[in-house]
Amino acid sequence: MYVTVLYDQSSQNTLASIVNEAIQRELSDIQTIKWYAVNKDAIMPCIGCFNCWIKTPGKCMMKDVTTAINEDIIRINIVIYVTPIIYGSYSTAIKRTLDHIVPILLPFFKKSKGEVHHEQRYSKRPNFMMLAYNETITSEERETFIALTQANSVNLDIPNPKVYFCSAKKDILQTIGEIKSSLLKYTQGGKA
Amino acid sequence: MKKICFINGSPKTGESCSLYMIDFITKRLEDHFKNYLIVNALSFLKHSNKESVFAEILSCDAIVVVFPLYVDSMPSHLLEMLENLDIYYRNHRINPFNPPCLYGLANCGFIEGHQNVNALKILRNYSSSAGFKWCGGLGLGGGEMIRSTKDQIPLQSKIALPIYQALCTLIESIKNLNAIEADTATLFANYNFPKWLFMFMANRFWITSAKSNGIAKKMMYVKPHIH
Numbered sequence: 001m002y003v004t005v006l007y008d009q010s011s012q013n014t015l016a017s018i019v020n021e022a023i024q025r026e027l028s029d030i031q032t033i034k035w036y037a038v039n040k041d042a043i044m045p046c047i048g049c050f051n052c053w054i055k056t057p058g059k060c061m062m063k064d065v066t067t068a069i070n071e072d073i074i075r076i077n078i079v080i081y082v083t084p085i086i087y088g089s090y091s092t093a094i095k096r097t098l099d100h101i102v103p104i105l106l107p108f109f110k111k112s113k114g115e116v117h118h119e120q121r122y123s124k125r126p127n128f129m130m131l132a133y134n135e136t137i138t139s140e141e142r143e144t145f146i147a148l149t150q151a152n153s154v155n156l157d158i159p160n161p162k163v164y165f166c167s168a169k170k171d172i173l174q175t176i177g178e179i180k181s182s183l184l185k186y187t188q189g190g191k192a
Numbered sequence: 193m194k195k196i197c198f199i200n201g202s203p204k205t206g207e208s209c210s211l212y213m214i215d216f217i218t219k220r221l222e223d224h225f226k227n228y229l230i231v232n233a234l235s236f237l238k239h240s241n242k243e244s245v246f247a248e249i250l251s252c253d254a255i256v257v258v259f260p261l262y263v264d265s266m267p268s269h270l271l272e273m274l275e276n277l278d279i280y281y282r283n284h285r286i287n288p289f290n291p292p293c294l295y296g297l298a299n300c301g302f303i304e305g306h307q308n309v310n311a312l313k314i315l316r317n318y319s320s321s322a323g324f325k326w327c328g329g330l331g332l333g334g335g336e337m338i339r340s341t342k343d344q345i346p347l348q349s350k351i352a353l354p355i356y357q358a359l360c361t362l363i364e365s366i367k368n369l370n371a372i373e374a375d376t377a378t379l380f381a382n383y384n385f386p387k388w389l390f391m392f393m394a395n396r397f398w399i400t401s402a403k404s405n406g407i408a409k410k411m412m413y414v415k416p417h418i419h
């Protein structure tokens with residue numbers, strides 16, 4: 001089972017450094033895990049040029065860490081996004097990596113569950129897990145985030161992501177424990 | 193007279209659906225607002241005096257965030273700018289008893305306007321977190337098509353009528369600084385156009401665009417990450 005973890009290193013969120021440290025420590029015994037400390041200022045925002053579809057198919061013109069992240073995404077089993085939840089969205093840094101996911105799709109449209117979506121460039125795609133944290137998460141934000149991750153999964157044609165919320169220091173270890181046992185179950189399920 | 197600010201969330205430097213929408217709306221608000229401010233979210237991030245821009249935005253009666261849908265939500269640079277505006281507003285309680293009205297106008301590539309639903313919810317959550325007066329939003333589908341067919345299919349034409357009507361509702365609400373009158377103050381609209389035809393035209397659009405860059409259809413399917 002290959003796992004990639006993306007965590008927001010540039011966030012000023014009060015829980016950010018504790019969550020980032022805890023998850024690295026608690027999952028350190030998984031051999032096949034890869035870490036990306038995502039810094040929002042080290043990734044250029046997507047400029048909507050669509051060159052990744054019509055000029056350099058499958059590749060973004062900007063060279064940054066998202067190239068390596070995308071190479072992983074189409075190979076591994078699970079991606080864990082560790083992100084502050086702001087207004088029910090991913091944080092800026094994590095969203096920046098997601099905006100750059102578009103090259104792994106094809107521009108062509110198909111119908112999926114009655115709606116228009118993109119065809120996939122690669123046949124292999126991972127499952128997503130989310131650890132969304134913030135000291136205050138309103139019920140609307142929670143609901144929005146779950147709906148957002150589900151919409152993402154439809155567009156990427158992957159199963160609905162498992163979402164874990166965490167809004168207090170004292171809950172961090174337990175939440176990460178749940179993520180870990182879910183990872184282990186995944187391996188035992190023979191999906192690796 | 194009232195003041196209005198448009199935050200343009202499209203990162204495109206040339207034409208964009210967002211800018212087309214801003215043009216359309218401003219022309220119809222000329223008599224109601226004494227001046228407009230249009231702030232481009234991406235160039236704003238490089239602005240040397242962000243605080244003065246924030247102060248100017250917050251002096252407006254209405255703020256309209258116009259943006260493309262990126263991966264089912266707001267583009268990252270827009271999120272970054274809005275988060276900074278939120279922080280500034282918290283620290284400088286400007287006019288807290290009469291906060292600006294906040295409107296959203298999202299457009300997405302897929303034909304269904306409804307696919308903007310989560311992005312507009314994020315903006316609503318933003319509004320209540322920052323303390324603005326949420327007045328609702330409009331989600332438009334087929335944004336690339338709206339922009340690229342604007343000369344052939346003007347907004348008043350039959351095919352575009354649902355979009356035109358929804359824009360008029362939004363404009364009326366902005367004029368009166370009211371919330372949009374609709375369920376959850378949110379409207380969705382797209383061209384009156386069969387889905388199969390939309391997909392056919394869109395797929396052909398991508399093939400033609402690639403061809404103009406010397407990329408044949410077969411090449412568009414390459415898998416550069418599989419060595």
Ligand SMILES: Cc1cc2nc3c(=O)[nH]c(=O)nc-3n(C[C@H](O)[C@H](O)[C@H](O)COP(=O)(O)O)c2cc1C
Pocket residue numbers: 046047048049050099100102155202203204207208209210211259260261262263264265299300301302303307334335336339
């Ligand atoms: C990085 C990226 C992500 C996108 N994600 C979506 C999406 O999730 N759903 C959708 O319908 N369109 C998506 N689009 C298409 C844009 O929303 C569409 O092209 C829009 O019309 C652009 O608006 P603009 O011209 O105002 O920039 C995406 C485009 C880009 C570049």
